[in-house]
Amino acid sequence: MPDTTDNSSNEPARLTSKQRAHLRSLAHGNKPVVHVGKDGLSDAVMTSIEEAFNTRELLKIRILDNANEQPRDMAHAIADRMEGVQVVHTMGWTVTFYRPDPDEPQIELP
Incomplete structure (x- = not known):
């Protein structure tokens, strides 16, 4: 796998x-695992995202219509x-x- 870190x-x-x-x-076939609503990026939402990354490298998140920010800005x-x-x-x-597993990456990037 090529080095994906910037020196x-x-x-x-x-x-x-x-x-x-x-x-x-x-x-493509994955469903959103975390939903972000009107409370935005609360500590609970960020914890849920972190926990979701503990078991997967690719993660879909659904921004609900009542969120205060646009999806691209929130992403x-x-x-960050x-x-x-x-x-x-x-x-x-x-x-x-996408966040590669630091110890055992499962997804090999082209």
Whole structure:
């Protein structure tokens, strides 16, 4: 697997369009695991997202209509608050995230 870390920081390198397409295809049949509502990115929601990443590398989150922010803005806020998380895709009110397992990554990026 190619090195996905940027040598200048601890942040992962940006996903290429080919890698994003691969991850989108893997996540296609997945259903959203976490739902974000009017309370936005509360501590409880962030804990739920963190726990969801403990068992998977790809994660779909559904932003409900009554959320105070737009899905794209909320997706980037989540990625900024969580180490190693990258936004793969935003479609409508559903966002797909990727974070490789630090010990045993299951998904091999092209």
